Amino acid sequence: MKKSLIIALTLMFIFGSVFTAFAEGSAESDELVIGLSLPTQREARWVSDKITMENYAEELGVELLVQVADADQAQQASQVETLLTRGIDVLILAPHDASASAALVSAAEDEGVPVISYDRLITNSADVDLYISFDNVGVGRLQGEYFVNNTPPGNIIVMSGAPTDNNAKLFKQGAMEFIQPKIDDGTYNVVAEQGVDNWLPTNALSIVENALTAANNDVVGILAPNDGTAGGAIVALEAQGLAGDVVVTGQDSEAAAAKRILAGTQSMTVFKDTRDLGKAAIDAAVEFAKGNTPETNGAVDNGVFDVPSILLVPYVVTEDNLQELLVDSGYLSEDEIQ
Structure with a gap:
């Protein structure tokens, strides 16, 4: 009897540990991690974008990893590489150099990470998943x-x-x-x-x-x-x-x-209104991370194809x-x- 009880308790412990580990792993995998690469903080509007997106991501319970390139393409490339090594689910990229950033999109594509071109269109890339901006x-x-x-x-x-x-x-x-x-x-x-x-x-x-x-x-x-x-x-x-x-x-x-x-x-x-723009980008990133395709209201030619786009309205x-x-x-x- 005692031997059977010990075996049963041992099995319960093993399966309980496995279940706990599985549950913990599932919870971790359910946490969305979004990478955000901004070109600069030298202008007030980019400061506003960063604050809006950080606050909104926190509100949604989404982890947002932010990098700022300080108007340096080489630095932005290095920062995007760092974000990809950290296992982000989606990359929101506001490029310093529209054309050169096509290589960054390719790197994300190789890792299976969707890319949202934020405010500035990334050109000469067939792998941009979404463009979010105003009707520029x-x-x-x-x-x-x-x-x-x-x-x-x-x-x-x-x-x-x-x-x-x-x-x-x-x-x-x-x-x-x-x-x-x-x-x-x-x-x-x-x-x-x-x-x-x-x-x-x-x-x-x-x-x-x-x-x-x-x-x-x-x-x-x-x-x-x-x-x-x-x-x-x-x-x-x-x-x-x-x-x-x-x-x-x-x-x-x-x-x-x-x-x-x-x-x-x-x-x-x-x-x-960059408040709306930043929130729209985070919402779209969450949709991509969940395996969904965000709704769009336009398409913009980036030199390779018409990128599905979400375009907001500007005012004088x-x-x-x-x-x-x-x-x-x-x-x-x-x-x-x-």
Whole structure:
């Protein structure tokens, strides 16, 4: 009797241990791990993206591993490799270099990890699973339409974003749909047309300084691709006593840009609610991790194929609607724009 009892207890212990180990293993495997690779934290909007995504992932009980490349493609490649070795289920990748990041997508594909191209489209890759952004050609159209409706005839400066960022091409494409016909008919004369390396305001400052010198300060409008470059342009204008007299576009609805709009030195910005964008990316990553396919509302050509896309709607912000769109919505606080 005693021998049978000992055997039974031993078997119970063994199977109980196996069951416990299996249960613990199952719980561990059920925990979703998402890798997030961001290109920079040098701009306020990317800081906002990171905070939104970290908070939302925590709210959902999802582990989010974050890496920031500091505008360095080699560093981003190394960081993505690190994320993949840590066993992530999905990679959300906002590329520093749109084309070079195709190799990072291939590395993730080799590991069976779906890739979400976040805000910036990864080009020249057939393996991107999803693109989440705003209608970036549409963003450019909003800038271009505002520009032609508010800028008198004369000399203009046309800037675009970083040449390594595919979004820069899309923004300019949309803007020039409106501006190019005015150039062709002689309404506008372009005194400088240049991309801004790494989107740096200091680079935009130099471009505008040189253009103002070449045009003897006779400039009526500046197509600035985002708020950071708009800020650089306005510093150059201020040095010549021209701030507020020249139309300057922007986008991202940063607090600094909102202040400039209220002060009359920046003409407009484009509101892209990155709170919605960040949450949409996390939701899509969770769907992929569960073996599902997220619902999409569009497709964008990345040079190889039309990538299934989730595209959010952007809005023009001027002094007239800034309070409603940015402050009343909670995107910016009253204190931030004072």
